[in-house]
Every structure is written in structure tokens, then in C-alpha cells.
Amino acid sequence: MKVLVAEDDPDIQVILKMVLVRLGKCEVAITFQGDQVLPMAKEHHPGLILLDVMLPEMSGFEICKVLKADPETRSIPVIFLTARSMPTEIQEAMTLGALAYLAKPFDPMTLVAQINQILKPLGTSIGA
8 A cells, every 4th residue: 555644853753664664564655745645646646645644835735625625535444644643633634634643752563453453344455
């Protein structure tokens, strides 16, 4: 599965790429710019987008709204992975169409299992 990661912290980018490639058996595309997510989603056709809330140029909430409004990207599952964990932010993400909201810091060893638990109702998974 192809996964698009929108994350502006270089250390977290490295960890996510390592976990998703090694444990998740995924192809990974990464951007740190919020305004690059939609064009990259259209180019790479990912099976999943991991989205931070705080990104340069566009917030994760704005990105999710744009993704879900575009017929070409509407069906791509979005999981927020962010340090922002106020109940109002979680509610906003879910209202915008995100599948889940995972908090940082995260445990790299359990991330694939968490993602698969979230993707299970869709009949898909990573790492298989």
C-alpha cells in the first residue's frame, strides 16, 4: 500500500518512514508542506494519508476538508497523527471525515497494529 505522510518534523518523518516501510511493507511519500498534500495525493494515489495538524501553508484540518471535497481524493482514508489532542480538535477532525486521531508521541512498535485496527472496517490493512 502507498502511504502519504504529511509531517513537518524531520525526526518523526524518519521514524514514520522506517516503521511504514519495514513493518508496514508500504511505499511512503512524505511532504512537510500542507499545500503539497492534495497534489501529491492525486499523483501517488495513496491507500492512506497520515496527517499532522500543524503544517506550513495549510493546517491538517484545511487539508482534510479539501481532500474530502475533491471527488478524486474523497475516498482516501485519513488518519491524523498529531501532538494536538484537545477534544474540540479531535471532534473537528472526525467531523471533517478523518477515520481516526492518533496522539504523538506514538509507539513505533504498535503503530502498524493501530493503523490496521482503524483500517479493519474498510477491509484493508498494511504489513500483510
